Amino acid sequence: MSQQRHGNTPGKTGAVPAFPDLPEATIARLPEYLRALHNLAETGADTVSSEGLAAAAGVNSAKLRKDLSHLGSYGTRGVGYDVALLIDQIEYILGLDQRRAVALVGVGNLGHALAGYDGFASRGFRIVALFDADPERVGKPINGLLVRHIDELGRAVVEEGITIGVIATPAGAAQGVADELVTAGVTSILNFAPCVLSVPAGVDVRKVDLAIELQILSFHEHRKASLTALPGGRAEQAGNQEAVGS
Structure with a gap:
């Protein structure tokens, strides 16, 4: 978050006008x-x-x-x-003039890494509660927070003023977790589970699937290799240049 402030608020000179409808x-x-x-x-x-x-x-x-x-x-x-x-x-x-309280559900390998990431705080977010259903994980400390049982989610959302939930569970558990988050009053969800969530109107979901991103990169690698192999491609051009030079 910026430490430099000019005291600009909506309605004052030089400030952002009435909240814009952005593409x-x-x-x-x-x-x-x-x-x-x-x-x-x-x-x-x-x-x-x-x-x-x-x-x-x-x-x-x-x-x-x-x-x-x-x-x-x-x-x-x-x-x-x-x-x-x-x-x-x-x-x-972006609403970053207020620090957003975030709940993270699922503290396996990915969730544990997200819970320990210091970059969220500098960008206006604070993870205030961690949840899991695995008894072996509940009660363990991660980055200064104790992992709580998923059954405590509703109470924590109210106590901590949580509006954003992060799901880092296996795909099979994600929809149930999303339902619990929505029931508790969470209206924005960042989903790392490899599945599509069904949520009611008024709840925003952003999906992050690292495997999909890798598959897209794989496509680009495949395309580059295919172009190289085509007549007139880089491989053929290189062969022609070698023939000319010999």
Whole structure:
């Protein structure tokens, strides 16, 4: 989270206007802009051009300017964007001006790693409760928190003000956990289990499947190998060059 604040609140000059209706693609890119801005702030940069920020975030500058215009931020010609102000604007839109309490369910290998990840705190989130159904895991400390039994989930959600739940259980248990989270009042779920969850309207689910990401990379590797093997591909070109040079 940014330590630099300008006191901007919605409705004041230079602040974010009434909460904007952002395209999903823009929402997905805002965290990348925020990461790049924090890196710039750490180097002491006060301003950044749209080209410089776009390069740091890995997008083209026209797309970045359009995205930021939805926030009411247009930069200053010849100067660029105020880094600290833009951090404030994006953090407000992403709801990171308040630290979100998160519950993590499932502390196997993946869950244990997530529970010990320090990067969440610096990005506006705090894991306040860990849960599992395995008696051998319940009561064990992880990163300063004791693993609680899943039966305590409902009470913990109320006591800790939890609105986001992370599921890191096996696929077979994920839907049941999602149901318990929703019943307890959790309205946003990050699902690491390799399955599709069914949730009621008003509950948002984001799915992270590392195997799918690897399969997509496998496709790209397969495509590159296929292109190399085609007539006129790199392998044939290399063979032709060797023939010319011999």
